[in-house]
Amino acid sequence: MDFQALVDGIGAMTCVVSVEDLGNGRYGKICIVTGNKGYIDSIEKPAPGAELLVQKFVPNSEYTNYLTKDLNFEDYSYRAAVEGKCLHSYAKPERMQGIWFNMSFIPIGHRDGNICYCLYIMEINFSADTKRLSNVSSDTAVGVxxxxxxxxxxxxxxxxMGEVIEDIREQCDASYCCILLVNSYEMKCTVLCESYKDKSLKISMNDYLDADFYELAQSWNTLISGSNCLIAKNEQDMEVVKERNPKWYKSMVDADIKSIIIFPLKFREDLLGYIWAANFKSDDAPKIKETLETTTFILGSEINNYLLMDRLKILSSKDMLTGVMNRNEMNNLIDKIYNLTDDNPNSVGVIFVDLNGLKTVNDEGGHVAGDILLKNAAAVLEEVFLPSDIYRAGGDEFTIIVTGISESELLEKVEAVREAAEHYENVSFAIGYCYDENKHNVKEALRIADERMYEDKKKYYEMHPEKKKR
Incomplete structure (x- = not known):
């Protein structure tokens, strides 16, 4: 068959791909047989950002001569050449920044022994074409x-998101599906949502999130190897996973995972995390890929908005130096407690804590030493109270507000704060507290605790006249 005449008759960038059929769904070498001028120019005269491993086209070379091993390209080539299926994909490979590929795989009715052929036709876009992104099957469109x-x-x-991940798992007919968020600033991973096919199976991804897991998640970029996702649908594909990431491969074998699909979740170029499914229906791999390619485009934007709002909430409610809640959040809580209209009065305990000697530390050691002292003061309080109950009310003042506490428990916690402070250098507190059986009296309790704190501070300076007052 004259393959050259075939590709030369097509206006778009086109090549002929050969696939060695080994039977039973396995394949051997995948080669680029020949290409038309447009395709060869894409290799030898590439557009900026679209450069391949080499810039010289050699007929009948394995495709890995031009790009790193890509299981998605291999799967589509096999399905088109061997199984005779027409396939389409619109994707943005991670190996190429800012470039989208519109790709079609069309079977060729010619076979040389166990060598099968297909056409690979591609178009390059330098920005996402929303019409092409939305040009998906009706089932995929309905799901998205x-x-x-x-x-x-x-x-x-x-x-x-719990409902969404359940829908995605069912579409993939997978045993497990998960969205894992990756925080590069704090160098940690968190599970946003997960779904199980077997409801009795409750081995959560959270069980694996130890101190070393972030490093493992970082290695997934290498696992995907420049493609837009990784789909390992059978034993042959899983051997590639084993070669690229033996540590993760072993953990999957231990968990009886025989197939895996993993997509990065991004907003623009920022990595937010990964969505992955295990033990999916491998025959539906192209449909699953199409579904996740479109869905992750939507999810990336939604998750980014969620993380942004969460970050803004943290900035508006937390003291960035000490990590405890800030005065704004304290005022919100006081108003909420004061204005509650429920019939259950409940109790409230208030503690005012003021650092002794912060000015002296600042004068002698500078603001860095003062910041360390404030952090240590917060650490003392966190040994006794939940961080959500501690508020930095001012420069060196902290307030603790706890509802539903008994007076004896409040006194025990005050003493526990004094004892904990002894284990930190220079941490000395003036403390005032007040208990009221009715939480609606929180403002009066705050006033009384504040007065008692200043009485305690006065005693401190009477005992330590060498310390400078604020």
Whole structure:
């Protein structure tokens, strides 16, 4: 068959791909037989950002001569050449920045022994073409639209994401599906949502999130190896996973995972995390890929908005130096308790804590020494109270507000604070506290605790006249 005449008759960048059929769903070498001028120019005269491993086309060379091993390219080539299927994909490979590929794989009715052939036709876009992104099957479109509606009408983002991941798992017919967030600033991973096919199986991804897991998640970029995702659908594909990431491969074998699909979740070029599914229906791999390619495009934007709002909430509610809650959050809590209209009065305990000698530390050691002292003061309080109950009310003042506490428990905690402070250098507190059986009297309790704190501070300076007053 005259392959050269075939590709020369096609206007788009086109090449002929050969696949060695080994039977039973396995394949050997995948080669680029020949290409038309447009395709050869894409190798020898590439557009900026679209450079391959070499810039010289050699007929009948293995495709890995031009790009790193890509299981997605191999799967589509096999399905087109051997199984006779027409396939399409619109994707942005991670190996190429800012470039989208519109790709078609078309079977060729010619076979040389166990060598089968297909056409690979591609178009390069330097920005995402929304029309092409939305040009998906009706089933995929319905699934993505359902996801969008759920997210847009959601009042509880995490709860809705639980429903979304359940839908995605069912679409993939997978035993397990998960969205894992990756925080590069704090160098940690967190599970956003997960779904199990077997409801009795409750081995959560959280069980694996130890101190070393972030490093493992970082290695997934190498595992994907420049493609837009990784789909390992059978034993042959899993051997590639074993070669690229033996540590993760072993953990999957231990968990009886025989197939895996993993997609990066990004907003623009920023990595937010990964979505992955285990033990999916391998025959539906192209459909699953299409579904996740479109869905992750939507999820990346939604998750980024969620993380941004979460970050803004932290900035508005936490003291960035000590990590405890700030005065703004304290005022919100006081107003909430004071204005509650419930019939249950409940109790409230208030403790005012003021650092002794912060000015002296600042004068002698500078603001860095003062910041360390403030952090240590917060650490003392966190040994006794939850961080959500501690508020930095001012420069060296902290307030603790706890409801539903008994007076004896409050006194025990005051003494525990004094004892904990003894283990930190220069940490000395003036403390005032007040207990009231009715939480609606919180403002009066705050006033009394404040007065008692200043009485305690006065005694401190009477005992330590060498210390400078504020």
């Amino acid at each position: 639209l359902d996801t969008c509606i759920k997210l847009r009408s959601s009042r509880d983002f995490k709860e809705t």
